[in-house]
Amino acid sequence: MIVARTKEEIFGPLAALRARGERLALVPTMGYLHEGHLSLVRRAKELADRVAVSIFVNPAQFGPREDFARYPRDLEGDLDKCEKAGVWMVFAPSDPRVMYREDHSTWVDVEGSLTEGLCAASRPGHFRGVATVVLKLFNLFRPDVALFGKKDYQQLAVIRQMVEDLDLSPHLEIVAGETVREPDGLALSSRNAYLSESERRRALSLYRGLSRARERFEKGERSAAVLIEAARAVIEPEVDRLDYLEVVDARSLVPVKRIEAPACMLVAAFVGSTRLIDNVELG
Amino acid sequence: MIVARTKEEIFGPLAALRARGERLALVPTMGYLHEGHLSLVRRAKELADRVAVSIFVNPAQFGPREDFARYPRDLEGDLDKCEKAGVWMVFAPSDPRVMYREDHSTWVDVEGSLTEGLCAASRPGHFRGVATVVLKLFNLFRPDVALFGKKDYQQLAVIRQMVEDLDLSPHLEIVAGETVREPDGLALSSRNAYLSESERRRALSLYRGLSRARERFEKGERSAAVLIEAARAVIEPEVDRLDYLEVVDARSLVPVKRIEAPACMLVAAFVGSTRLIDNVELG
Numbered sequence: 001m002i003v004a005r006t007k008e009e010i011f012g013p014l015a016a017l018r019a020r021g022e023r024l025a026l027v028p029t030m031g032y033l034h035e036g037h038l039s040l041v042r043r044a045k046e047l048a049d050r051v052a053v054s055i056f057v058n059p060a061q062f063g064p065r066e067d068f069a070r071y072p073r074d075l076e077g078d079l080d081k082c083e084k085a086g087v088w089m090v091f092a093p094s095d096p097r098v099m100y101r102e103d104h105s106t107w108v109d110v111e112g113s114l115t116e117g118l119c120a121a122s123r124p125g126h127f128r129g130v131a132t133v134v135l136k137l138f139n140l141f142r143p144d145v146a147l148f149g150k151k152d153y154q155q156l157a158v159i160r161q162m163v164e165d166l167d168l169s170p171h172l173e174i175v176a177g178e179t180v181r182e183p184d185g186l187a188l189s190s191r192n193a194y195l196s197e198s199e200r201r202r203a204l205s206l207y208r209g210l211s212r213a214r215e216r217f218e219k220g221e222r223s224a225a226v227l228i229e230a231a232r233a234v235i236e237p238e239v240d241r242l243d244y245l246e247v248v249d250a251r252s253l254v255p256v257k258r259i260e261a262p263a264c265m266l267v268a269a270f271v272g273s274t275r276l277i278d279n280v281e282l283g
Numbered sequence: 284m285i286v287a288r289t290k291e292e293i294f295g296p297l298a299a300l301r302a303r304g305e306r307l308a309l310v311p312t313m314g315y316l317h318e319g320h321l322s323l324v325r326r327a328k329e330l331a332d333r334v335a336v337s338i339f340v341n342p343a344q345f346g347p348r349e350d351f352a353r354y355p356r357d358l359e360g361d362l363d364k365c366e367k368a369g370v371w372m373v374f375a376p377s378d379p380r381v382m383y384r385e386d387h388s389t390w391v392d393v394e395g396s397l398t399e400g401l402c403a404a405s406r407p408g409h410f411r412g413v414a415t416v417v418l419k420l421f422n423l424f425r426p427d428v429a430l431f432g433k434k435d436y437q438q439l440a441v442i443r444q445m446v447e448d449l450d451l452s453p454h455l456e457i458v459a460g461e462t463v464r465e466p467d468g469l470a471l472s473s474r475n476a477y478l479s480e481s482e483r484r485r486a487l488s489l490y491r492g493l494s495r496a497r498e499r500f501e502k503g504e505r506s507a508a509v510l511i512e513a514a515r516a517v518i519e520p521e522v523d524r525l526d527y528l529e530v531v532d533a534r535s536l537v538p539v540k541r542i543e544a545p546a547c548m549l550v551a552a553f554v555g556s557t558r559l560i561d562n563v564e565l566g
Contacts, residue, residue, distance in 0.1 A: 007453070011453055103395070104448050105393055105394045105395035105397070105444060105448060106391060106392065106393045106394070106444060106445045106448035106449055107394065108391055108449075109391075110388055110389045111388045111389070111390065112386070112388035131389070132449075135449055136450045139449055139451050142425075142454070161386075161389060162389045164384070165388060165389035165419075166391075166415075166418055166419055167419045168422050170290070170294055170423070171425070
């Protein structure tokens with residue numbers, strides 16, 4: 001497995017891969033890899049000849065009061081997992097300056113409904129940072145396919161929009177992976193590492209609330225307010241602060257009152273000082 | 284010569300070109316081609332096996348009170364010139380909607396000193412529109428080299444910054460072409476078509492003023508204020524409104540007081556209702 005710590009170390013192996021006519025898949029991550037990431041790697045291996053994984057805790061997508069400094073990191077463990085998963089190359093910039101020169105000043109904004117609500121409301125600049133770093137990774141690797149998890153549902157929508165709008169789509173396919181969960185339903189997240197045992201128990205309320213709503217939906221309930229209320233009754237008593245709990249159109253992410261097209265219920269909540277997100281597709 | 288009016292018409296010929304292992308140069312233009320554009324095409328032919336020219340009057344880089352609707356267009360004449368110049372493909376979107384879907388919402392901003400002054404001050408949003416459309420063209424064509432004229436000096440600096448910041452630079456070289464002038468010195472511009480005969484005479488003051496400043500510079504004058512005054516004395520009496528006349532650092536475009544590193548004097552002025560720009564490198 002190739003481990004690249006600078007951009008320059010990517011290009012030689014990449015040129016050789018191209019010369020062999022091989023298809024490349026990219027799985028961008030922030031590291032501290034879990035089964036969610038590894039499921040994307042496995043899917044990537046089905047879709048391409050070679051899989052590259054990027055591991056970069058991107059400062060540009062963290063707000064000034066967020067957890068950039070303490071975001072969990074375990075490069076050795078990550079490399080071990082990637083090696084075992086048959087990854088071709090890990091790109092793990094040795095320093096944020098590898099990705100952002102001192103005079104970096106170009107940013108990508110996806111505007112409109114996709115970045116007006118949900119995480120965009122409480123994390124200003126977050127999706128600007130995500131879009132910019134993901135575009136940079138796409139340009140560095142020029143992958144044929146790139147994979148993202150549905151747990152970051154809004155991120156996935158933003159990236160899909162960017163790929164279409166900036167005309168990357170003729171060359172690049174975006175593939176979404178299902179959220180991977182613990183046996184009890186907790187969505188895998190690197191941030192779960194922050195949770196104490198009791199917080200971990202309370203965090204489960206997100207999945208339980210979303211599941212409650214989905215059961216009601218499957219029995220025919222179409223009112224967003226009723227579904228939200230069903231989830232809220234489960235979640236709110238357990239979390240320290242509910243950031244949002246919404247039912248939105250699955251494509252535009254605009255809140256809906258009645259579900260008449262594919263929709264998604266999304267939640268963000270603080271358990272202790274840890275902000276967790278989860279979602280469930282409705283229809 | 285291939286004439287593509289939609290994105291889809293690009294990809295077949297482009298794939299064939301790639302399969303042949305040929306190098307591609309792109310010359311992005313807004314059409315109404317003149318000798319400035321054609322000099323870029325000739326340089327492009329030296330640098331690549333095939334030259335593509337895009338012809339697209341990009342609405343996103345025009346302000347609401349600017350000349351988008353009346354910007355001169357002559358597709359037949361342009362195609363004729365491209366054919367004679369040995370262009371491989373002209374991409375001339377048949378409608379702005381070819382480039383911008385109805386729900387287009389992704390924009391590229393180059394921030395900082397490059398877009399704080401000069402044309403950015405009087406044309407808010409202009410460089411956002413330029414950067415976005417140029418990035419889209421780069422993504423569509425994936426050229427090995429792209430060429431831009433130095434007449435649009437700030438645009439060139441913005442594009443160079445974007446290419447570095449977004450990691451296009453490993454794959455794409457940006458080449459600048461010298462400003463081409465009429466025998467009397469007037470910088471070629473599609474907007475010269477707007478000028479009446481007497482406006483045309485007065486427009487020449489831009490070049491004369493810049494030349495006056497350069498003469499003083501070449502004789503050893505290093506004070507920006509003195510050089511600006513020398514140019515202003517020539518230009519201001521002839522134009523209807525001087526938008527800016529500045530001496531800036533050639534890389535950062537930050538105004539300088541004394542010229543101690545490569546610099547550039549840039550001017551923008553209205554002659555009648557026509558806004559013209561020009562510049563001269565100092566050192």
